[in-house]
Amino acid sequence: MTASEPTSTLERNLMIVPGPLDPPARLLMGPGPISAYPSVLRAMSTPLVGQYDPFMTATMNETQELYRGVWATRNEATLLVDGTSRAGIEAALISLLRPGDRVLVPVFGRFGHLLAEIAERAMTEVHTIETAWGQVFPTSAIEDAIVRVRPAVLALVHGDTSTTMAQPLDEIGAICARHGVLFYSDATASLGGNAFETDAWGLDAATAGLQKCLGGPSGSAPLTLSERAVEVIRARGRIEAGIREEGDPEASDFIRSNYFDLGMILDYWGPRRLNHHTEATSMLWAARECARLMLIEGRDATIARHALAGEAMLAGVRALGLGIFGDVAHKMNNVVAVEIPEGVPGEAVRAALLDDFGIEIGTSFGPLHGRVWRIGTMGYNARPDAVLTTLAALETVLGRFGRRVPRGGGVEAASDVYRAA
Amino acid sequence: MTASEPTSTLERNLMIVPGPLDPPARLLMGPGPISAYPSVLRAMSTPLVGQYDPFMTATMNETQELYRGVWATRNEATLLVDGTSRAGIEAALISLLRPGDRVLVPVFGRFGHLLAEIAERAMTEVHTIETAWGQVFPTSAIEDAIVRVRPAVLALVHGDTSTTMAQPLDEIGAICARHGVLFYSDATASLGGNAFETDAWGLDAATAGLQKCLGGPSGSAPLTLSERAVEVIRARGRIEAGIREEGDPEASDFIRSNYFDLGMILDYWGPRRLNHHTEATSMLWAARECARLMLIEGRDATIARHALAGEAMLAGVRALGLGIFGDVAHKMNNVVAVEIPEGVPGEAVRAALLDDFGIEIGTSFGPLHGRVWRIGTMGYNARPDAVLTTLAALETVLGRFGRRVPRGGGVEAASDVYRAA
Numbered sequence: 046m047t048a049s050e051p052t053s054t055l056e057r058n059l060m061i062v063p064g065p066l067d068p069p070a071r072l073l074m075g076p077g078p079i080s081a082y083p084s085v086l087r088a089m090s091t092p093l094v095g096q097y098d099p100f101m102t103a104t105m106n107e108t109q110e111l112y113r114g115v116w117a118t119r120n121e122a123t124l125l126v127d128g129t130s131r132a133g134i135e136a137a138l139i140s141l142l143r144p145g146d147r148v149l150v151p152v153f154g155r156f157g158h159l160l161a162e163i164a165e166r167a168m169t170e171v172h173t174i175e176t177a178w179g180q181v182f183p184t185s186a187i188e189d190a191i192v193r194v195r196p197a198v199l200a201l202v203h204g205d206t207s208t209t210m211a212q213p214l215d216e217i218g219a220i221c222a223r224h225g226v227l228f229y230s231d232a233t234a235s236l237g238g239n240a241f242e243t244d245a246w247g248l249d250a251a252t253a254g255l256q257k258c259l260g261g262p263s264g265s266a267p268l269t270l271s272e273r274a275v276e277v278i279r280a281r282g283r284i285e286a287g288i289r290e291e292g293d294p295e296a297s298d299f300i301r302s303n304y305f306d307l308g309m310i311l312d313y314w315g316p317r318r319l320n321h322h323t324e325a326t327s328m329l330w331a332a333r334e335c336a337r338l339m340l341i342e343g344r345d346a347t348i349a350r351h352a353l354a355g356e357a358m359l360a361g362v363r364a365l366g367l368g369i370f371g372d373v374a375h376k377m378n379n380v381v382a383v384e385i386p387e388g389v390p391g392e393a394v395r396a397a398l399l400d401d402f403g404i405e406i407g408t409s410f411g412p413l414h415g416r417v418w419r420i421g422t423m424g425y426n427a428r429p430d431a432v433l434t435t436l437a438a439l440e441t442v443l444g445r446f447g448r449r450v451p452r453g454g455g456v457e458a459a460s461d462v463y464r465a466a
Numbered sequence: 467m468t469a470s471e472p473t474s475t476l477e478r479n480l481m482i483v484p485g486p487l488d489p490p491a492r493l494l495m496g497p498g499p500i501s502a503y504p505s506v507l508r509a510m511s512t513p514l515v516g517q518y519d520p521f522m523t524a525t526m527n528e529t530q531e532l533y534r535g536v537w538a539t540r541n542e543a544t545l546l547v548d549g550t551s552r553a554g555i556e557a558a559l560i561s562l563l564r565p566g567d568r569v570l571v572p573v574f575g576r577f578g579h580l581l582a583e584i585a586e587r588a589m590t591e592v593h594t595i596e597t598a599w600g601q602v603f604p605t606s607a608i609e610d611a612i613v614r615v616r617p618a619v620l621a622l623v624h625g626d627t628s629t630t631m632a633q634p635l636d637e638i639g640a641i642c643a644r645h646g647v648l649f650y651s652d653a654t655a656s657l658g659g660n661a662f663e664t665d666a667w668g669l670d671a672a673t674a675g676l677q678k679c680l681g682g683p684s685g686s687a688p689l690t691l692s693e694r695a696v697e698v699i700r701a702r703g704r705i706e707a708g709i710r711e712e713g714d715p716e717a718s719d720f721i722r723s724n725y726f727d728l729g730m731i732l733d734y735w736g737p738r739r740l741n742h743h744t745e746a747t748s749m750l751w752a753a754r755e756c757a758r759l760m761l762i763e764g765r766d767a768t769i770a771r772h773a774l775a776g777e778a779m780l781a782g783v784r785a786l787g788l789g790i791f792g793d794v795a796h797k798m799n800n801v802v803a804v805e806i807p808e809g810v811p812g813e814a815v816r817a818a819l820l821d822d823f824g825i826e827i828g829t830s831f832g833p834l835h836g837r838v839w840r841i842g843t844m845g846y847n848a849r850p851d852a853v854l855t856t857l858a859a860l861e862t863v864l865g866r867f868g869r870r871v872p873r874g875g876g877v878e879a880a881s882d883v884y885r886a887a
Binding site: 062063065066068069070071073075077078079080081084086087088089090091092093094095096098100104107111127128129130131132135139155158159161162163166167168254256262263264285286288299300301302303304305306320321322323324325326327328330331333334337340341399405410411 | 483484486487489490491492494496498499500501502505507508509510511512513514515516517519521525528532548549550551552553556560576579580582583584587588589675677683684685706707709720721722723724725726727741742743744745746747748749751752754755758761762820826831832
């Protein structure tokens, strides 16, 4: 067999090479990913420039400054991790925590379990506290656990789409500072659609993704670090072999990952511009456009638009006679968990919405699986027409499955919210 | 201070939000990243669909099949890691190697050091052998080291852009199989532009990126695993908390990363479709298009186009009287290291090419820094007009810096190569 034979065979096996992509039209009203802003999609088709082109480094700097606006922070160490939102989480946790360090993870949904999981993989000593799905923690419960566990890091999800709850964070930073604990939050699902004040709330590290309220595709993880967090990371500094120079740091308790070593990623984004990964240029273009759109609209205005869309969707599903799961007072703006009525086949409803209307709403994880649909209103789709179209389609499909619903009631109730705004 | 004050301050500090992206025109003729194929850029602006949309899962399956064609393999476990090429490397090494395992890394350039570095971070016992930059290893030297070290994994760069050398791999797989060693290769810089036969060469794992010969942006890492490699990974299986079900594996020697746990990534790409990360949809669109273009052109034809462009560029720079670094018999098709002539300021030449002609050629790392330029001909830019334009511009700039070069000689020599093809 010559080296080229398998190729030809494989090519024959492929029979025909498929044509260009042509996805069906979709209105993505689930818990994310959601339909990206059209201008973010356009930004992704922008031609590439070289890794150290003056335009590239200037755009990296500019994108950092835009994300300082998004995060409401003055943190110099504000950048993107090249991967999905969980790449940002792992980079933060593995860089802040040494093997054996104690970390406290309050779990109020699936993504709390994920933080604990990622910390366990980093060989840390993970302590969790849990509350029922659909609830958040009183601040006192978190402080009590901090006093008991004395962790190096508190790792706390802000908005957990699995339950739709948003944990109040505004008093947690001061508590962490008092107890000498680094405060990390996963803001993947909340950033851009809910208040998030990195500096005012005393966060030491926070990470997100583009595919929720920021209105972009998954694949880039915005991250910000306080000076205190940067000091912890710098103390573990190690420049990789192959580009290390005399006098460069070589800590023995180096970070147990090259790709997620935030010290090296900082040196790549910072003035040293030390080669690390090759920045994912098209994702940078997308991330820049997501932040730019938010700051053009205005940060407060974008969050207010999400609050209004969330309120309209909530009023609409309630007017269709559907129950809401969880503590509505702590619901995130951008997603609602709607109880599937008795006798209605939840998955068949979702399939009908997708097949007949091109509308996607979400299923659920774990204890909520089969019990609720999750309907999102975020990013580009936090719009009146997206809310009303989804409610009209949902009413039609519920009727088809024999559920009596007030005709036009959902659309009317949502319109009332918009009219009153 | 209310929560919203810092935002307003920051927004004021931003002064004005910048406009849409508008990068300068660039012909990227360095060692990568290079200019993406126009249809790959267009594919990236394709609207998104949901994570479990039938179109999404069908496209993931289709992309796996396309990459089996690219890799010349029948490996079921052929997929994308969501990150840059070094994310793929880390996923492969951290999933195949347990802490304390021995790994052998033959180093013939910077990227061999990177493999060693990533393996060290994974707390493995790293053994290296080195050869001079510009050379490759005789197969016997690798076999001797395998016999001496008895590693669990041989980790070997295929094409190292830092030196432009391509290590012959065709006999290594059989040697590894004979000694019970898993054979991993980093094909980031070579795949798509040089022969690479995953199955015929007996590879157990190989990874790449899009930003070299595949003609896409950085940010997605194609990866393929043999059945033997999958077995090793499955033996360390652990489904993450939050979605773990009764009877799911929970190995104690689990992989020390969640994001790079190839077992979980396989379950996401495979029929179980277990939620892991949220697939970076736009990068998937790009990766699919890169593979599709290669298979439409034909795998052998694409590699032949790279060989021809490389030959033309080599003839062109030689005809300009410039020396070539390294063992030309083992040069990769897609990049050449050109010696910077005595008295010519290397960085000023690069700057003039970029500023006056919009053409980027590459600088170098480590021992070659300041000694050679690296000129690439890959992906979209493995084209006659790109080769000739670069040579014409280089001739002009060299003349400007007082270097006597035969007028039109580089272009003529390269044209001769194309005419003779």
